[in-house]
Amino acid sequence: MIQKKLNKNIVLIGLMGSGKTMIAKALAKKLTIDRFSTDEMVEDKENRSIVQIVEDKGWLYFREIEHKIVKKLSRKKDIIIDCGGGVVLNPENFVLLRKNGIIFYLKASPQVLYKRLKGDRTRPLINGPNPQARIKAIFKERLPLYNQADFTIDASDPSIEGPVAEILQKILP
Ligand code: S3P
Numbered sequence: 299m300i301q302k303k304l305n306k307n308i309v310l311i312g313l314m315g316s317g318k319t320m321i322a323k324a325l326a327k328k329l330t331i332d333r334f335s336t337d338e339m340v341e342d343k344e345n346r347s348i349v350q351i352v353e354d355k356g357w358l359y360f361r362e363i364e365h366k367i368v369k370k371l372s373r374k375k376d377i378i379i380d381c382g383g384g385v386v387l388n389p390e391n392f393v394l395l396r397k398n399g400i401i402f403y404l405k406a407s408p409q410v411l412y413k414r415l416k417g418d419r420t421r422p423l424i425n426g427p428n429p430q431a432r433i434k435a436i437f438k439e440r441l442p443l444y445n446q447a448d449f450t451i452d453a454s455d456p457s458i459e460g461p462v463a464e465i466l467q468k469i470l471p
Pocket of ligand 1: 312313314315318337348381382383384385420421422423
């Protein structure tokens, strides 16, 4: 256990299936700091799942709530922020998160992500007919956005030990 005030937030970005949540949990435990997930907070606020929110009210509504959550979280310090994959689509979110945070992009190839996400029904973005092509397209579209992170961490391995160690090494003196 490491007890340390970083005076910064650790912000995890990346596509669905890149391991953000597991890595965020492991980091929170190691550093004994709080972890917040934008997805979980959106669901708590709306009292229903992301699938239901998107079905009932659409993506725009979901993105608005997500933005409000990002705004709220980015005012805090010394927390881990596990961002939904699409947080980077709003450039304002990036500015907010960067203010108090160090941003880590957890990168894995579309092939690796597809293998991990196959059969998952909780991600409305890939619930359509050809999830493999969809992941590939989203990866291509978002790569320039994710590349704005402070650090890129290789998250292709199923084990989270490597990425966790790498992030710790970047933030601890
Ligand atoms: C999304 C990713 C999801 C969730 C929503 C939209 C995206 O979060 O926010 O389904 O646009 O990439 P995870 O990346 O945590 O799966």
